[in-house]
Amino acid sequence: MVTQRINEISYAIREIAAVASEVAKSGKKIYHLNIGDPVIYDFQTPAYISQALADASFAGKNYYVDSLGAPELREEISKSLIQKYKVKVSTEDILVTSGVTEAIFFLIATLLENKNEILIPGPSYPLYINYAKFFDGIPVEYELDEDNDWEPNIDDLRKKINDKTKAILICSPNNPTGVMYSEKMIKQIIDIAGEFNLPIISDEIYDQILYEKPFNSPAVLSNDVPIIGLNGFSKSHLATGWRLGYMYYYDPDNKLADLKAGIAKLARARLSASSIAQYAAIEILKNPGTHTKEMVNKLKERRDYSYTRLRKIEGITCVKPNGAFYLFPKLDFNEFKNWKDDKEFIIDLLKTTGICGVYGSGFGDYGKNHFRLTFLPKKEILETVYDLLESFLTKIH
Numbered sequence: 001m002v003t004q005r006i007n008e009i010s011y012a013i014r015e016i017a018a019v020a021s022e023v024a025k026s027g028k029k030i031y032h033l034n035i036g037d038p039v040i041y042d043f044q045t046p047a048y049i050s051q052a053l054a055d056a057s058f059a060g061k062n063y064y065v066d067s068l069g070a071p072e073l074r075e076e077i078s079k080s081l082i083q084k085y086k087v088k089v090s091t092e093d094i095l096v097t098s099g100v101t102e103a104i105f106f107l108i109a110t111l112l113e114n115k116n117e118i119l120i121p122g123p124s125y126p127l128y129i130n131y132a133k134f135f136d137g138i139p140v141e142y143e144l145d146e147d148n149d150w151e152p153n154i155d156d157l158r159k160k161i162n163d164k165t166k167a168i169l170i171c172s173p174n175n176p177t178g179v180m181y182s183e184k185m186i187k188q189i190i191d192i193a194g195e196f197n198l199p200i201i202s203d204e205i206y207d208q209i210l211y212e213k214p215f216n217s218p219a220v221l222s223n224d225v226p227i228i229g230l231n232g233f234s235k236s237h238l239a240t241g242w243r244l245g246y247m248y249y250y251d252p253d254n255k256l257a258d259l260k261a262g263i264a265k266l267a268r269a270r271l272s273a274s275s276i277a278q279y280a281a282i283e284i285l286k287n288p289g290t291h292t293k294e295m296v297n298k299l300k301e302r303r304d305y306s307y308t309r310l311r312k313i314e315g316i317t318c319v320k321p322n323g324a325f326y327l328f329p330k331l332d333f334n335e336f337k338n339w340k341d342d343k344e345f346i347i348d349l350l351k352t353t354g355i356c357g358v359y360g361s362g363f364g365d366y367g368k369n370h371f372r373l374t375f376l377p378k379k380e381i382l383e384t385v386y387d388l389l390e391s392f393l394t395k396i397h
């Protein structure tokens with residue numbers, strides 16, 4: 001009845017939520033550490049942002065807007081790129097999408113077919129794997145080296161480029177490892193992309209959620225290598241449910257003309273992204289407020305607490321994340337022989353303790369033997385979670 005391409009789609013982050021709902025039916029309390037949505041925790045969308053959304057509707061902005069995005073919003077995004085990264089991108093090189101999710105869809109649909117390849121970080125945010133396969137392409141994972149703070153293994157990346165490769169993805173700060181690539185590493189990737197004449201896709205959705213260092217922007221570091229930046233309002237502006245994102249092309253030599261025209265066709269075919277969200281986003285960019293900074297301060301405490309607790313558990317190792325809101329610990333399966341893999345572990349953990357994390361293999365081959373936990377919940381909840389996790393694993397020893 002359904003196509004093979006649909007059968008191949010899997011999205012561990014939501015699939016584990018379905019298992020959690022089943023477990024909850026037995027009356028067990030569930031601790032959700034699986035979904036990267038700050039708004040369902042104690043990070044509320046600021047009132048002025050909600051007001052801007054309502055105002056846009058009352059002002060009658062309830063129609064389809066320009067398929068590439070409301071011109072005023074593209075103007076503000078262009079200004080914000082200069083302000084944030086000192087990168088000049090004209091409004092024609094900005095496209096507003098229904099979340100970064102739709103931007104990923106547009107890009108992969110336009111770039112891949114006939115088993116062409118995209119180089120993605122391993123482990124990777126699962127959507128890149130799904131869409132690459134969906135469009136008959138191959139997601140090829142380059143290793144992020146856990147022993148080197150999850151920095152890319154540049155030799156592995158280079159080795160995996162061939163004449164089928166269409167683009168290199170940088171996702172930094174990264175989901176699921178929570179680590180931002182160093183400036184030196186990004187420069188090396190840009191050099192390789194230049195050598196092989198490949199564009200870089202840069203998923204920057206966590207660019208404002210950094211704890212120690214400011215963001216390393218590929219577009220700033222590139223001279224002539226085209227960078228396709230992806231960003232949005234979901235995480236830093238606490239508007240996950242609005243479904244609003246954008247892509248920008250840093251393309252000084254106009255190497256992406258075909259790609260841009262192709263993506264614009266696809267954008268026109270789907271009419272437009274949410275109009276009222278776009279008009280409200282203009283207000284957000286004009287008046288960015290203090291909510292992002294406040295969120296990062298709160299999250300830093302939660303990261304430090306979670307990391308300290310995790311590190312004390314025997315059989316677990318973890319790199320300290322410097323961005324986003326995920327920890328990606330590794331389980332030593334030589335110590336824990338009860339489970340055959342990370343998925344079995346996560347399901348047992350969920351059924352026994354109510355802690356809902358995501359199994360690492362849901363993030364591709366390099367995610368095996370790991371699991372992902374967000375540190376979005378309040379400290380009181382994290383305390384309970386880590387008490388439960390610690391006693392669950394201690395009993396196994």
Ligand SMILES: Cc1ncc(COP(=O)(O)O)c(C=O)c1O
Binds near residue numbers: 171232
């Ligand atoms: C790396 C990454 N890219 C994209 C997305 C999707 O973002 P959006 O809400 O803008 O569709 C997420 C969501 O978790 C993400 O982690």
